Amino acid sequence: MKRIIESYRRRLATEEGWTLKRGTELRVALCYPNTYEVGMANLGFQAMYELFNRIPAVACERVFLPEDAEMREYEKARTPLLSLESQTPVRDFDVLAFSISFETDYLNMARVLRMSGVPLWSENRTAHDPLVVMGGAASTLNPEPIADFTDVIAVGEGEILAPKLVDLIFEHRDSKEELLLALARVGRGFYVPSFYDVTYTHDGRVEAYTPNVSGVPLKVGRAVAAENPKEGSLRRAIRRGDLDVANSLRETDVFAPSTVIWAPEAEMGERFLVEISRGCSQGCRFCWAGFNYWPPRVVPARDVLAKAAEWRGKTDKIGLVSTAVCDHPEISEILQGLRAMDYRISVSSLRLDQIEDELLDALVESRDQQIAVAPETGSDRLRKVINKNL
Template identity: 40%
Template sequence: MSWKQTSRNQSRLAQEKNRVPVRPGGRIRIALAFANTYRLGMSNLGFQVVYQLLNRLPHVSCERVFYPDADLLADFRSGRERLQSLESGRPVSDFHLLAFSVPFENDYANLLEMIRFSGLPLKAQDRREEHPLVAVGGVAAFLNPEPLAPFVDLVFVGEAEGLLSAFVEKFQDGLRSSAISRREFLEGLAADAPGIYVPRFYEPRFAPDGLLQGFRRKRSLPKRIRAARAPDLNDWPAQSAFVCSETEFSETALIEIGRGCGRGCRFCAAGFIYRPPRFRSAETVVQAASRWEGAAKRVGLVSAAVADHPQVDRLCRELLAQGFQLTFSSLRADRLSPEILQSVGKSALKSVAIAPEAGSERLRRVINKDLEEAQILEAAERLTQCGILHLKLYFMIGLPTETLEDLEAIAALVKKIKHHVLEKSRGRKRIGTITVSIHSFVPKPFTPFQWAPFAGVGPLKEKAKWIRRALGKVANVRVHFDLAKWAYVQALLARGDRRVAWLLEKVAGEGLSWTQAFKKSPHNPDFWVLRERDPHEVFPWEILDHGIKRSYLWAEYEKAREGTPTQACDTASRCTRCGVCLRAAPDAEAPKGA
């Protein structure tokens, strides 16, 4: 390892507070890898939670590995450097397991490069007995693992709390037995371990027209791999493993207060694969926060729907009383209680985000985002009255059924919000800004929009150009767009099948740009990206089972095209609409009281 890399790692370790201890000399050595830089990896709560879970298990020594910083990348690509762990500097090739946590599809190419930077063969079939097994988990992987299938030995499907302990026990047994080959061990996992998908034992079959027909497998293996779930979130506190300055949330301890969302926004995968919504009790969250007294100034409350927590007002009161400032991962415009607003005011927040997602009420009904314009405007006013100078607004373009009128509605809504903010800001010395972030809609597996086409790079650029003209000269309004070309790549990786791995190999293994790889590809990537899927088409991700009825998702897609909304999850009555609660554990209920 170069002096620069060693010095940087030592500096990072030195500034981490409340660091979880790593068991030296653990019998099972696991390199937990994040397929992006240290700054982004340490901003990801899921990555930190898995790190803690593994280091709590007997005989496990888990260390972290990150994608190289930009100034070191050339040395890794030339072969002068090899990936080593952050904690001890051990080469990744000396670990028993290289386990990736991947929340974003566009990090897949980084994942492949990290395998190469570790000195390992890129494809799973080329690795030998002495090489570490390569695994992948994280929400992107258990939405659709097929583009990564040739490169990984196994996929963790579902929530880490529900599968890691059983996996490590079987892994330890495999390490003890020298009589079991790598292939035999993996086949045993595929047959018996909960939430483990071993792609090499599932061969995709394609029709002459290119459509997937299904998977060929041994009879002893499950037809679909059922996603694992945490039995009871209160038994598994999820919080930062450490706080440090080099993250997106500097000096902030993140605590997950709930998982899933029952609102049913039709574009949101988290709102379906984590059903039913579950919440940790206020007691559990407050106790978790107590670890950070004196070590962190702020506590970040993390959930897909923070304000839907039945005890959120109590949480705000008690955490403020402990001396913490609060930040929120998301706030719905129609759920701003006095306690939440008081927390916002007392926490010296510089900005708060509201996500209308669509400009018109018609399109919000299409995506099942049940927000009226009046509620959005009222939320902007109330946040401004609390002292928030800067508002962030999140919208999507390229949504199903979108028209020019919907784009016009985005511009009109932003201008109305600005007007309301200015009215409430009169008499102050400063007038804040409104930052409008506009993202390209990407259809995701296990959502009603899994059948929908991606809008296309050209049309998205035109939509962005129109909005930029409409808002570009509006004072105190800043507009940011994602790049449509990267949204196209994300759409390809999100809904592609195993043949997409060829493109990944060209990009990460041979250094081609995505455009160059597309030109050389034996398959037109538009087949996976721009095509509206047939109602009865077999999807590659359906090798996994998240408990949601396909018929329910299709019915929601039809309701979207009609502009018909659907009510939120009714967890109290254990409804059977989507199918998840038919097999959910009884302890998944929300805590009672407020």
């Protein structure tokens, strides 16, 4: 156990920006079901850390699946899984909030629960066990494989769901059953699997969800953050030259997910990542991101550049995160601002028909070796069928 604690403290010493709050009313263990190197490169995970810790009554600490050497130490010491910040047993937290981006991590989620000593099946948990919440892209997209291990599945965006979850936990501290009912009855954003009977067709597809308690919705809607300006509204205002409207959209107070912990030992740990937009207006028929994050929203250039300026003292590498970077109505302003700060820029993905010289110049100047484009198929006919019109 001593070795595990020492290795966690060594890791913390390499980082900047982490938080350790003591004496708060609610403790949340934010679990990434993969190793530290992978988890710390995940912007959604970092965003949830920031969102929970912004709430004064909440202390949020990180938990990762141990790497091989750490795993051997855990097995040797027969120690339950510990949080990174305070090295507290995970099972002592009030809430275990998983951030799951990939279905392949579902198995790791079960390993984290087992290593923590928290009952694997939700029906075996008592009021003394932590509340197990799953969130993230994978669990929103396909919750059923993990439904039996889960008390609550968060459906939608963390900016809305984290404060709502915390409020309801405080309102229903004395009864887990009442808390689950209250969450399910919100109607949007919280799916409580134990309140539904699920039937399947003969080929294994979900046929129907039937509530087994009253007052819960037949269908759980996703919760969407509404503060960010809509991409289309800002583009139209800029195109029309309507500065009043454009400026009022830009002035909205938005939450922009970005790196909050400087973690040089993680994948892409020396790069400052910032989300510049969410969702996509192109409407490709197969694309989950386009539908799930509808309507497409942006982080105004002003906010992206302000964050970039704060981080410039630590790094000269920045990654712009978006489903379609060039769709941002202020992409030119963002690139010019970042180049003026002497940033080396990389981008998450580009549409083939939107690659402008200005962006290529910025990438060449940054000595970025790669771009990702997705033509999907070599056939124009098939591209029309899937509505990917390049």
